[in-house]
Amino acid sequence: MKKYLVRMGDGFLVELGEDEIRRDLEEGTRDAAKRAEVPPLSEDGLNHLFDIYSSSAKVVSLDIGNEVVLTYDAGTLKIRRVGIDVGRIHALQIYEKLLGADTMELAHVDYSYKSVKPIVGNEQPILEQALLLSIVPLFYGAMPNLGIYSQPDGPVPNPSELMPKGRISEAREAQEEAVELAVKDMVYVASAMYESGADGINFDTTGAAGDPDFLATLRATKILKEKYPEMCIELGMAGEFILGMHGKMEYEGVRLAGLYPHEQVKLAQKAGVTIFGPVVNTNTTKSCPWNLARAVTFIKPCVENANIPVHVNMGMGVGAVPVMDHPPTDAVSRASKAMVEICRLDGL
Amino acid sequence: MGVGDPLGMAITHAIASGMGGMRTAGDLVARMQMTRGMKIKEAKEYVAKRLSVSVRDLSDPFRMTEVREELGIGLITPLPGRPMGMEAKFRIAEVLGIEINSVDKFKQRAGIRL
Numbered sequence: 001m002k003k004y005l006v007r008m009g010d011g012f013l014v015e016l017g018e019d020e021i022r023r024d025l026e027e028g029t030r031d032a033a034k035r036a037e038v039p040p041l042s043e044d045g046l047n048h049l050f051d052i053y054s055s056s057a058k059v060v061s062l063d064i065g066n067e068v069v070l071t072y073d074a075g076t077l078k079i080r081r082v083g084i085d086v087g088r089i090h091a092l093q094i095y096e097k098l099l100g101a102d103t104m105e106l107a108h109v110d111y112s113y114k115s116v117k118p119i120v121g122n123e124q125p126i127l128e129q130a131l132l133l134s135i136v137p138l139f140y141g142a143m144p145n146l147g148i149y150s151q152p153d154g155p156v157p158n159p160s161e162l163m164p165k166g167r168i169s170e171a172r173e174a175q176e177e178a179v180e181l182a183v184k185d186m187v188y189v190a191s192a193m194y195e196s197g198a199d200g201i202n203f204d205t206t207g208a209a210g211d212p213d214f215l216a217t218l219r220a221t222k223i224l225k226e227k228y229p230e231m232c233i234e235l236g237m238a239g240e241f242i243l244g245m246h247g248k249m250e251y252e253g254v255r256l257a258g259l260y261p262h263e264q265v266k267l268a269q270k271a272g273v274t275i276f277g278p279v280v281n282t283n284t285t286k287s288c289p290w291n292l293a294r295a296v297t298f299i300k301p302c303v304e305n306a307n308i309p310v311h312v313n314m315g316m317g318v319g320a321v322p323v324m325d326h327p328p329t330d331a332v333s334r335a336s337k338a339m340v341e342i343c344r345l346d347g348l
Numbered sequence: 349m350g351v352g353d354p355l356g357m358a359i360t361h362a363i364a365s366g367m368g369g370m371r372t373a374g375d376l377v378a379r380m381q382m383t384r385g386m387k388i389k390e391a392k393e394y395v396a397k398r399l400s401v402s403v404r405d406l407s408d409p410f411r412m413t414e415v416r417e418e419l420g421i422g423l424i425t426p427l428p429g430r431p432m433g434m435e436a437k438f439r440i441a442e443v444l445g446i447e448i449n450s451v452d453k454f455k456q457r458a459g460i461r462l
Contacts, residue, residue: 135375309386314361327360
């Protein structure tokens, strides 16, 4: 029987037969459909995914003319991360002139709004100089990162220490306090960067600390859009569903814990988000076909519910991209093509 | 997009799915998503109309290099005496009929009357 080369979720290369790939595709879509209570992929969708995985090409792509827009969370930092000591403005120019970037994002290595706040006056002149030199739209981005508002890194009591002791209401109060502080920091930094001329603000990895993280970002977005109606805000997620770290937090009457992408996008729109970036985490013990069928099943109804552009996060460890620092191009290109074609994305 | 080394992530996505940035009209289509919240189809049609080209031309580096040079909206390979950086963004705002935040701020700071 013919075997096809496919990756596992950790990047390991394996050979699978057609029946094994088809089984993984079906199980992947069933898993997502059950968890998020959304429709599984149709037979056509599954066949399309099999066609993509049955290609022996090293890199596959969209058809000419169907390309989408790319946004880059923390793009400035990706060159320094591999050990090349270039300045951030040079990094932006490399992406703009060498890597075909449609947009770029200036970011600080300590990628959190709380961390940027005390040095925002040093960040603004860098952004202002970058804007003089660059042509592609330029975001300023960082994470809401509610985790660093807890002691010992931050001012509020640590919910992770309080909860095991059964002090649930105190843990919740601490999270509520962190939300208030985070909203102020996000609004402060985003306002400064917009006043400096940023084309957009990116709230990246939203929800990393659960429902308080998502709530803070929605609230900050609403305040910023009232203050600057023309501001572009991109909201990228951290995981496929909102962790209920608090459990009772709501936005506009909707409980946040447990929301999946097709529900998250509705609240993002309501808050005033311009571009939404859903995430589906990669399972390292399953194959990429399993992961991709699952990811596409989550994202398809999200795009169908969206009146705003959707740029799916397709970085390392999400969107069926393997969990490794140097994602193999075969796996990335297959995920890229399938996600755009089946979900009818606006961007990545 | 997300985490990963530039070849595995940025370059692979750019080749598999990306519009091509300034090599084509990727930055212009992105601006319509960002300033007007347009979905990809609407954004491409809007930009194509403003540039008087077809939607397919928008991701063709050959065609778009000609168009960008003619309109002075920025090139990957800079040519002497042609608009670069902020100069090109002044023209992009006019060509697309949009406000660009950094262009407006530049005018304010330089004392250029709006």
